[in-house]
Amino acid sequence: MIYLDKSCLGGNFQRIFDKKGIPYTIVSSDEEFEDSKKNIYITSQKNRFVHQCPATKEYRCCNYMVVDAIEGCPFDCTYCILQVYLNHQYIKVYDDLEGIKNSILEQDKLGKCRLGTGELSDSLALDHLIPMTDFLIPIINGCQNIQFEFKTKSVNIKNLFNHNPKNIVVSFSLNPHEIVESEEHLTAPVLDRIKAAKSLAEYGYKVSFHFDPLIDWDNFEELYGELLDELFNNIEQKNVEFISISTFRFIPELAEVIRQKFPDSRILASEFVRSLDGKMRYFKIKRVKMLKFIVDRFNKQWPDVFTYFCMEDKSIWNKLKGFDPGERVDFEKNFKWYKNESFVY
Numbered sequence: 001m002i003y004l005d006k007s008c009l010g011g012n013f014q015r016i017f018d019k020k021g022i023p024y025t026i027v028s029s030d031e032e033f034e035d036s037k038k039n040i041y042i043t044s045q046k047n048r049f050v051h052q053c054p055a056t057k058e059y060r061c062c063n064y065m066v067v068d069a070i071e072g073c074p075f076d077c078t079y080c081i082l083q084v085y086l087n088h089q090y091i092k093v094y095d096d097l098e099g100i101k102n103s104i105l106e107q108d109k110l111g112k113c114r115l116g117t118g119e120l121s122d123s124l125a126l127d128h129l130i131p132m133t134d135f136l137i138p139i140i141n142g143c144q145n146i147q148f149e150f151k152t153k154s155v156n157i158k159n160l161f162n163h164n165p166k167n168i169v170v171s172f173s174l175n176p177h178e179i180v181e182s183e184e185h186l187t188a189p190v191l192d193r194i195k196a197a198k199s200l201a202e203y204g205y206k207v208s209f210h211f212d213p214l215i216d217w218d219n220f221e222e223l224y225g226e227l228l229d230e231l232f233n234n235i236e237q238k239n240v241e242f243i244s245i246s247t248f249r250f251i252p253e254l255a256e257v258i259r260q261k262f263p264d265s266r267i268l269a270s271e272f273v274r275s276l277d278g279k280m281r282y283f284k285i286k287r288v289k290m291l292k293f294i295v296d297r298f299n300k301q302w303p304d305v306f307t308y309f310c311m312e313d314k315s316i317w318n319k320l321k322g323f324d325p326g327e328r329v330d331f332e333k334n335f336k337w338y339k340n341e342s343f344v345y
Contacts, residue, residue, distance in 0.1 A: 002129070003027045007044040008095045013130070014042075022129060030090065037074055039090040040129070047094055049103040053119065055328070058276035059311040062335070063328035065113050069093070069100050069132055070121040075153060076185040078262045079213060082120065084253050091121065093130055101139055108143040114337055115140075118151030118171070125154040137163040147337040151210065153187040155196040165205040169241045172197050173210040174231070176223035183215065183267055190227065194234050201239035208241045212310050213248035214290050216270040216282060221293055228297050237302040241336060245294050246310035249281045276313075287312075292320055306334055 002024040004014055009026070017024050024042075025033075033039050049068055055061030072091035073082060094100065107113060117123040117132065127133050133150065140148040141164055150160075151171040160170065172193045175183070180190050188196075197207045209231065217223060248267065252274070258265055272280040281287065291309065298307045308331075309316060314324040325331040332338050 001025065001033070001038065002040045002042065003030075003033050004042045005029070005044060005095075008042050011042075011044065011095045012097045013093065013095055016131065030088070033090070035089045037072070037076065037089050037091065040093060040126070041090050042093050042095050044095050045092075046096060046099065049094070049096075049100045050107050050115070055311065056277040059313055060309065060317060060325055060331055061311065061328050062308060062325075063113075063332040065107060065115040066119045067100065067104065067115060067117050067136075068120050069117060069136075070126070070130065073121045074125050075122055075187045077153075077187070078183045078185070078258050078265045078267050079215075079248060079250060079254070081250070081254065083257045083261070084251060086120070091126065097135055100135075104136075104139055104143070104146065108145050110145075112145045112338055114147050114149065114332065114335065116149030116151060116169075116171075118149065122152050122154060123150035124152040124156045124160075124170075127156050127159050131159055133159045133163065137168060140168065141166045143167065149208070153184060153193065155188040155192045157196050157200060160200060160205065161203060165200075165203065169206045169208050170197070170200050171208040171210055171244075173212065174227060175211075175213075175215065176217070176227045178223060179215050179217060183262075183265060191230060194231055198234045201235060205239075206241040207235065207239055208243065210244040210310075211294055212244050212246040214246065214294065215248050215267060216286065216290070217266075220290065224294065225297070228294070228301070232301045237305055240302060240305045243298055243302075243305055243307040244310050245291055245307060246312065247282055247287045247290055249275070249279045249311070251279055255280070277311075284316075288316060288319060291316065295320055306336065308334065 004024045004026050006026050006028055030041050051066055053064040053066050070093050071086060140146055147167055149169045149171050153173050174190055177190055201207050258268060273283055275281045295307050317324050325334055
């Protein structure tokens with residue numbers, strides 16, 4: 001159900017809903033409806049919409065920038081940090097589209113960067129109701145210095161075919177079918193995600209894939225090997241912008257949430273150790289083995305695609321990639337966009 005705060009009457013989303021015939025209920029606050037993932041709340045609340053992706057000095061960060069236009073996700077992945085990070089389950093949508101636009105334009109003035117949604121919500125899951133792609137893509141394609149990423153576990157891509165793919169990357173998070181079924185509730189089947197990526201690539205979008213989190217599982221190499229085979233059989237290397245790889249990690253508070261909410265989950269069955277940033281991670285020897293299996297396959301099949309580790313330490317980079325990417329600014333120089341090798345039209 002969509003709830004529109006009365007402060008948003010006459011605003012951007014009321015006009016969109018009225019035009020599309022999408023029903024909504026007017027409320028005075030979020031206390032008037034159930035705090036549930038099934039509910040969407042349109043608010044006039046202001047926000048600092050563009051910010052740097054949070055990181056810690058102990059691990060290498062790619063200097064990614066984030067747009068927070070929506071908070072909350074309709075999917076229900078067992079490992080999702082939003083279960084602890086947000087103080088509400090409903091999906092909050094900011095009606096201040098002008099503020100979002102101005103924040104992006106200000107960022108564009110600062111020089112080349114990679115920017116995207118997908119930190120506090122799935123980028124495309126609600127795009128049929130909250131068409132952020134229709135709003136954001138024309139803005140981005142008018143910018144000189146921004147490559148924008150939509151990151152998703154959905155196949156809700158219809159609106160993307162109405163736009164020029166010029167400065168846009170669409171990224172899909174991937175895990176084997178067995179893990180999706182067990183741990184990524186309400187998301188699209190993984191093979192459907194790959195098919196969606198193929199359709200977008202054929203249309204002209206650059207696509208990317210996030211193997212994050214890799215999850216320790218029985219017959220790990222067999223499951224992930226089959227998934228990679230499916231990916232390589234459907235997607236051409238020339239259409240891929242980058243590959244992100246990392247293993248499951250979590251703040252300690254999340255463990256009890258998972259146990260209470262998902263008693264049948266297998267995600268906590270492995271052994272973990274508290275790492276330098278306070279998060280729980282697999283033991284380093286296991287992380288290295290998991291990461292190596294994935295990156296070796298990409299080096300063999302897609303040697304021209306930049307693969308990177310999200311929030312790993314320099315020793316793992318040196319061991320598996322043969323170099324240390326350095327801190328944020330140096331790290332991002334490895335991306336095609338920074339090198340100006342992308343989007344030749």
